[in-house]
Amino acid sequence: MINTEVRWLRTYRGEFGFFFLLLLISGCTQPYSQGEALYEQHCSRCHGMDGQGFEDLYPPIASSPYITQIQDGLVCTIVYGSEYLERVKGEAFHVPMPGNTQLTQVEVLNVINFLSWEFGDGRPMKILEVAKALEGCE
């Protein structure tokens, strides 16, 4: 009985190893694929997939305090662009960032969770926090 089981394991050793590796890899990849796709579509042209920005035209977001520790201001910036930042900081932006008012709250949440995972402390936001932050943007 034991012998047959061992033989079975031995025969499929390669396959087991393969699935074990797959399990390992899937644990390491970032879990926010919609957030990543949305970031690529709406943000990466300027800020870059690596979050490093470009020259002094587009700021590096990877080191932004809004992202290294996710804050409500990030929600407002993603949705309303530099219009929001100009209001808060009281300074004019030479190269404006467009808003993304077309995004749903869930999409905003997914982008933020991707950013937090990729560049921040990895703490995910909750949908209710997004809704609350949005109320505070005006």
Place this chain on the structure above:
Amino acid sequence: MKYVLFLVIFAGMFWSCQPSSDTPLPILGIPDITENGDTIPHRIPEFAFIDQNANTVTVATFEDKIYVADFFFTSCPSICPKMTQQMKRIYEQFADEDRLMFLSHSIDTRRDSVPVLKAYADRLNIDHERWRFVTGDKEEIYKIANDYFNVAFEDPDAPGGYDHSGKLILVDTKGHIRSFCEGTDPESVDGLIRDIKKLLREVNSTT
């Protein structure tokens, strides 16, 4: 003997596919044909625009220079960031090549004033002499875009309010277009960089 023949044919096929590096870049565009049958190759017409330092930019600005031209606007959220990054890549590749200049036309004559263009150029960290960002009469810019194989028009539904193509155009010392590429595609831009090197060799051999 048979093998040799095969080899010759094979080599011949290969040879004909590869343009020889001595072949000059073609003059692109639709030529004009005069009444007595002469063909006049396509050429960038006279223009007068204002750059980021409020200098007038004309054909004479690019005398004895070759240049890369594009059409963009500073608040463009769609293709321009990629185009500008590729333009900067070309600029850096030829950092010490003062016979190569850059000309970026803003198609947003409403927002892209001289100070806005100045701020944009400053933030791009480039030599303002070598890379001109220009604005001017809207109709004149939209019209000359066609001479540079580009289209530009206002479209309230387009991101940022303007629609335009993203071609980078290589112009020689005589105002002839010699090559172009898709400014959003790094591989296509690699091809343009090769053509710039080729055109620079041509400029060297004629001066």
